Structures are given as structure tokens and as C-alpha cells.
Amino acid sequence: MKKEDMTNQDLFDTNYTVAKLLFEQTTYPWEVLPKISEFIVSLGERLPKDEFVHVGKAVWIHKSVNLPPTACMGEHVIICKGAQIRHCAFIRGNAIIGEFAVVGNSSEVKNSILFDGVQVPHFNYVGDSILGYKSHMGASSIASNVKSDKSLVTVHAEDGDIETGLKKFGAILGDYAEVGCGAVLNPGTVIGPKSSIYPLSSVRSCVDANSIYKNQGEVVEKTVTEEE
Numbered sequence: 389m390k391k392e393d394m395t396n397q398d399l400f401d402t403n404y405t406v407a408k409l410l411f412e413q414t415t416y417p418w419e420v421l422p423k424i425s426e427f428i429v430s431l432g433e434r435l436p437k438d439e440f441v442h443v444g445k446a447v448w449i450h451k452s453v454n455l456p457p458t459a460c461m462g463e464h465v466i467i468c469k470g471a472q473i474r475h476c477a478f479i480r481g482n483a484i485i486g487e488f489a490v491v492g493n494s495s496e497v498k499n500s501i502l503f504d505g506v507q508v509p510h511f512n513y514v515g516d517s518i519l520g521y522k523s524h525m526g527a528s529s530i531a532s533n534v535k536s537d538k539s540l541v542t543v544h545a546e547d548g549d550i551e552t553g554l555k556k557f558g559a560i561l562g563d564y565a566e567v568g569c570g571a572v573l574n575p576g577t578v579i580g581p582k583s584s585i586y587p588l589s590s591v592r593s594c595v596d597a598n599s600i601y602k603n604q605g606e607v608v609e610k611t612v613t614e615e616e
Contacts, residue, residue, distance in 0.1 A: 389594035391545045394578055396420075398597075399562040404504040404521040406431065406468060407484050417518045417560045418543070418552050424499055425482045428464045435466070462498075474509070486521075498533075499556070503563070517558035517573075519565075526569035526587065531558035533575055541576040544593055552576070562597060582610065 396402065396411040405411070410420050410427050432440075432448040440448045447461060450469045455461075459473050462481030467473065470488040477491045480498040485491060489502045492509030500514050505522035508514055512525045515533030519525070533556045535541060541557040543550040559573035562580045567573065568587030579585065580597030595601045598610045 389545060389578060389580060389596045390547045391550060393580065393597070394543070394545065394550075394560075394594070399560065399578075399581060400503065400518075400520045401563055404563075405484070405486055405501060406466065407501050410501075416550070418541075418554060418557050420501065420518060421499060421516050421554065421557060424484070424501065425464045428466055428482065428484065432466055439469070440466075468504070500531075500558070515558045516554070516556045517560065519561045520563040520581065522563065523561040523565040523567075523579075525561075525567045526571065528569055529567045529571040529573070529585075531573045531577075533558035535575050543576045543578060546594070559591075584610070 395415055396417055402408040402411045410423055414420055429446050435448050440450055442448055446463050447465045449467045452469050453467050453471050455473050456475055458475050459477045461479050464482045465479055467485045468487040471485045472490045474492040476494045478496040482499040483497045484501045486502050486504035486506060488504060489506040490509045491497055495508045495512040497514045500517045502519045503521040506519045507524045510527035513530040515531055517531040541552050541554050557575055559577040564582045565579045566584040568585050570588045571585050572590045574592045577591050578594040580595055583595050583597055583599045585591060585601045589601055591601060600610055
């Protein structure tokens with residue numbers, strides 16, 4: 389994947405997130421990550437009071453959301469219309485959960501934006517990441533957000549590296565991306581729209597749109613049907 393294919397406009401349809409303005413103000417999705425907390429506070433204060441419940445200092449939950457008593461919630465959170473927050477979900481903070489998104493059993497979300505229709509339903513960890521419209525993470529797949537040597541995260545594009553300046557940066561999933569069960573997305577991973585990651589994969593690079601990632605160095609183009 390080249391740098392020009394990693395921009396917000398190439399990876400996402402930003403009509404499917406309440407954070408659209410954030411993406412319009414930046415070029416690459418990881419540039420959004422340090423701005424999430426402040427944006428949530430600003431946006432939350434402008435959300436319709438007849439639709440959202442303001443809880444604590446900076447948590448806004450749409451009235452259609454049924455929050456189970458076993459879920460754990462941090463500060464600076466917006467949960468949008470129709471989202472499902474399931475048993476033992478942990479939304480640690482600085483998180484936007486899109487309309488009809490799913491944060492499921494024992495899944496943890498931290499400093500991330502989940503577009504509308506995203507599913508992280510079973511034992512997932514999503515740290516410092518952006519998940520595009522209707523992207524899906526299979527059971528026990530994780531977006532790892534810190535390198536083992538604690539150095540700053542670099543995005544390895546086909547035409548050169550991009551220094552993000554971030555110590556914590558997980559993964560970017562384009563719209564409709566599919567991540568198989570047990571896969572690990574290493575820090576700085578970018579998955580193009582409509583691409584699929586094989587179960588148990590360890591992804592350390594960027595994956596072109598409309599591709600299937602099997603192993604490192606084994607990426608094939610998807611066969612797209614007319615229905616898609």
C-alpha cells in the first residue's frame with residue numbers, strides 16, 4: 389500500500405461517523421488519535437439532550453443503548469444510537485462507539501473510534517485504533533498498540549516509511565475490513581477497505597484494499613463478485 393492510499397478519504401466513508409469533522413481536519417487517520425479526547429468533550433456538549441444521556445463528567449450515551457450492569461465505562465466516551473454494549477465490555481475511555489456498532493463480551497476499547505456498524509464482539513482488544521464502517525474483528529483478534537521496545541510507531545508504506553511520532557498506535561481498518569479470529573494487528577498496521585485477514589495471522593505491514601492477507605509476503609487480490 390502506498391502513502392497516497394492511506395489517507396482518510398481513501399480508507400473511509402466519513403458519513404458513517406459522528407467524528408466526521410476530525411477526519412476532515414486531518415490527512416492520515418493516525419493523526420486523529422491524539423485529538424479524540426478533546427473532540428469528544430466538544431461534541432458531547434452539542435449532542436441533542438433529548439437523545440443522549442449525559443453521565444458523569446464526559447460520557448454521553450444514546451437513550452436507545454441498553455448498558456448492562458457488568459459493562460465498565462471510563463471517561464470521555466460517546467455511544468451512539470443502537471450500539472450494543474454487551475456483558476463485561478470495557479470501554480476504558482476516549483472512545484466513540486458508532487451507530488449500531490457492537491462491543492461484546494470481554495472486549496476492551498481505548499482511545500479509538502469505531503465507525504457505524506463496526507463489530508468487536510468477542511474478547512477483542514482495540515487500542516489507539518480507527519475501525520472503518522462495518523469492519524469486523526473476529527473472536528480474540530487484537531489491535532496491539534505499543535511496540536515491545538517502546539519506540540515510536542512507524543507506518544511502513546510501499547513507497548517509504550511514515551514517522552507518526554506516536555508511542556501508542558494500534559491499527560487502522562478501512563471500511564468493510566475483516567479480521568480473522570486470533571489475528572494480531574501489530575502497531576502501525578493499516579488494512580485497506582474490503583480486505584480480509586486470515587485467522588491467527590500476525591500482520592506487521594500495510595495491506596492493500598480488496599486483498600486477502602494469508603501470511604507475511606503472501607497477499608492475494610480478492611475476487612470481487614457483482615453483488616459486492
